[in-house]
Amino acid sequence: MAEFSRIAVLGVGVLGSQIAYHTAFKGYDVVAYDVDDDAVGRARARLETLAERYEQEVAGAGIGARGAVGRIELTSDVARAVSEADLVIEAAPEQLSVKRRLFSAVGEMAPPRTVFATNTSAIPPSALMDSTGRPDRFLALHFSNLVWRHNIAEVMGTARTAPEVYASVVAFAASIGMVPIELKKEKPGYVLNSLLMPLLKAAGELLTDDIADPATVDDVWRIGTGADYGPFEMLDIVGLTTAHHIASHGDAKQREFARLIKERYLDKGRTGVETGEGFHTYPR
Amino acid sequence: MAEFSRIAVLGVGVLGSQIAYHTAFKGYDVVAYDVDDDAVGRARARLETLAERYEQEVAGAGIGARGAVGRIELTSDVARAVSEADLVIEAAPEQLSVKRRLFSAVGEMAPPRTVFATNTSAIPPSALMDSTGRPDRFLALHFSNLVWRHNIAEVMGTARTAPEVYASVVAFAASIGMVPIELKKEKPGYVLNSLLMPLLKAAGELLTDDIADPATVDDVWRIGTGADYGPFEMLDIVGLTTAHHIASHGDAKQREFARLIKERYLDKGRTGVETGEGFHTYPR
Numbered sequence: 001m002a003e004f005s006r007i008a009v010l011g012v013g014v015l016g017s018q019i020a021y022h023t024a025f026k027g028y029d030v031v032a033y034d035v036d037d038d039a040v041g042r043a044r045a046r047l048e049t050l051a052e053r054y055e056q057e058v059a060g061a062g063i064g065a066r067g068a069v070g071r072i073e074l075t076s077d078v079a080r081a082v083s084e085a086d087l088v089i090e091a092a093p094e095q096l097s098v099k100r101r102l103f104s105a106v107g108e109m110a111p112p113r114t115v116f117a118t119n120t121s122a123i124p125p126s127a128l129m130d131s132t133g134r135p136d137r138f139l140a141l142h143f144s145n146l147v148w149r150h151n152i153a154e155v156m157g158t159a160r161t162a163p164e165v166y167a168s169v170v171a172f173a174a175s176i177g178m179v180p181i182e183l184k185k186e187k188p189g190y191v192l193n194s195l196l197m198p199l200l201k202a203a204g205e206l207l208t209d210d211i212a213d214p215a216t217v218d219d220v221w222r223i224g225t226g227a228d229y230g231p232f233e234m235l236d237i238v239g240l241t242t243a244h245h246i247a248s249h250g251d252a253k254q255r256e257f258a259r260l261i262k263e264r265y266l267d268k269g270r271t272g273v274e275t276g277e278g279f280h281t282y283p284r
Numbered sequence: 285m286a287e288f289s290r291i292a293v294l295g296v297g298v299l300g301s302q303i304a305y306h307t308a309f310k311g312y313d314v315v316a317y318d319v320d321d322d323a324v325g326r327a328r329a330r331l332e333t334l335a336e337r338y339e340q341e342v343a344g345a346g347i348g349a350r351g352a353v354g355r356i357e358l359t360s361d362v363a364r365a366v367s368e369a370d371l372v373i374e375a376a377p378e379q380l381s382v383k384r385r386l387f388s389a390v391g392e393m394a395p396p397r398t399v400f401a402t403n404t405s406a407i408p409p410s411a412l413m414d415s416t417g418r419p420d421r422f423l424a425l426h427f428s429n430l431v432w433r434h435n436i437a438e439v440m441g442t443a444r445t446a447p448e449v450y451a452s453v454v455a456f457a458a459s460i461g462m463v464p465i466e467l468k469k470e471k472p473g474y475v476l477n478s479l480l481m482p483l484l485k486a487a488g489e490l491l492t493d494d495i496a497d498p499a500t501v502d503d504v505w506r507i508g509t510g511a512d513y514g515p516f517e518m519l520d521i522v523g524l525t526t527a528h529h530i531a532s533h534g535d536a537k538q539r540e541f542a543r544l545i546k547e548r549y550l551d552k553g554r555t556g557v558e559t560g561e562g563f564h565t566y567p568r
Contacts, residue, residue: 150510182500183495183496184496185494187493191496195515216465225480226510
């Protein structure tokens with residue numbers, strides 16, 4: 001089983017910054033890449049914010065929370081980011097062409113030993129594997145938002161992922177305090193979204209059918225199951241633009257839900273938690 | 285809005301005993317009916333067990349937990365149970381003919397002012413309303429297992445329920461510490477099961493498609509959403525006999541899940557939490 005010590009994270013957006021920060025917080029050397037100086041500047045701000053959150057929210061984080069930022073090298077030079085990496089975790093925008101181009105480039109630049117992982121949500125890793133030039137050393141490693149709290153890492157190989165590579169990534173996930181979620185085969189949406197999507201769909205139907213309002217539905221779910229968030233709160237966190245996009249590609253009921261989201265919320269500038277107004281008003 | 289002081293609970297099984305006990309614990313006079321002396325004896329044991337659980341699990345329950353049992357009159361005489369009741373909550377077995385016969389009888393015995401509520405899970409209240417002889421004073425009031433913890437009460441009227449009756453039952457639910465969940469119209473499964481069923485269905489598919497095992501799926505759900513239980517733990521609590529029954533009436537994927545439940549679990553005597561063996565082994 002490979003042992004990793006130097007980790008490259010490609011793309012330092014919302015989740016990429018969490019992956020980079022958390023991995024450094026757990027003691028690894030991290031190089032984080034984003035496309036240009038502006039993006040790198042935003043990445044730096046994200047990492048500082050994460051250090052503050054860890055200080056406040058993660059028991060025993062203490063002084064280590066600031067120290068972690070110091071173990072992350074930020075760069076807009078992708079070759080530099082991957083040239084000595086043992087593991088590359090790609091967290092680039094969710095577009096097939098972007099991810100394929102990126103893997104194609106780093107496939108040339110990284111040492112042959114380097115393992116490649118994609119954090120993709122929607123693109124099956126089998127649609128990316130040939131672009132890496134090393135399908136046997138490639139798989140999906142999928143984190144959930146607020147990695148320090150929802151500490152699961154879904155590990156999903158393709159038919160061509162080598163078993164020892166899969167095992168090494170499972171071990172890496174465990175080493176940074178994640179509960180490794182081992183998928184036996186490729187599945188769109190992994191486990192978490194395979195469970196969440198039907199729940200969110202059912203919640204949308206309760207609203208479009210005028211059975212109950214969002215606050216009522218969320219009360220039921222939180223109190224009835226103990227979950228942190230009800231389905232409409234989850235949609236507010238995801239953002240209603242994304243929720244609308246997904247629903248508009250669904251069945252007739254879902255498209256009705258998409259229209260409702262657009263008319264009652266998006267057209268009024270209510271896009272969810274980010275604007276403070278979605279199905280609910282924030283902070284709650 | 286009606287004010288209730290005397291409550292009759294018809295059927296003192298798992299949920300009926302919780303409804304009766306909790307209502308008495310909150311200060312109401314309760315008469316609890318079950319069919320014969322044996323059933324009444326079992327009901328008494330259930331109430332004593334609940335008093336112990338409240339002492340241990342409900343903050344500040346203290347001596348009041350035992351006192352509540354004293355405010356519950358147990359009887360196998362249904363006329364006696366309802367003759368002075370302001371509100372009758374039916375929690376009889378989930379069979380249409382049983383419930384209709386019961387409502388038909390108590391419709392004759394109870395004062396005209398008495399409001400009738402059914403705790404039915406699967407039978408729409410509109411299928412019961414005419415049997416009560418007072419459809420305007422009848423609705424569904426649906427509790428969740430472990431009422432002191434999952435303190436939601438779904439209130440669902442029919443097209444014929446009088447608005448003031450609906451409001452009085454909402455107020456009653458709030459007065460016993462429930463969060464009243466107001467459904468605007470009749471919906472099979474209410475809100476909670478409308479959300480839970482698609483989740484449990486998706487979990488079943490992850491298992492039948494051999495994507496991940498039950499422990500993995502449950503880890504994802506608990507950690508990823510903060511819920512108390514993963515979907516397979518929920519099925520173990522419901523009981524695999526019931527889970528099998530429901531799945532065997534579903535689509536092709538669900539029927540495949542039903543076969544899996546039968547072959548891997550039921551045929552080996554693993555029926556869930558009650559036998560200590562289901563998808564998981566208990567106590568966990």
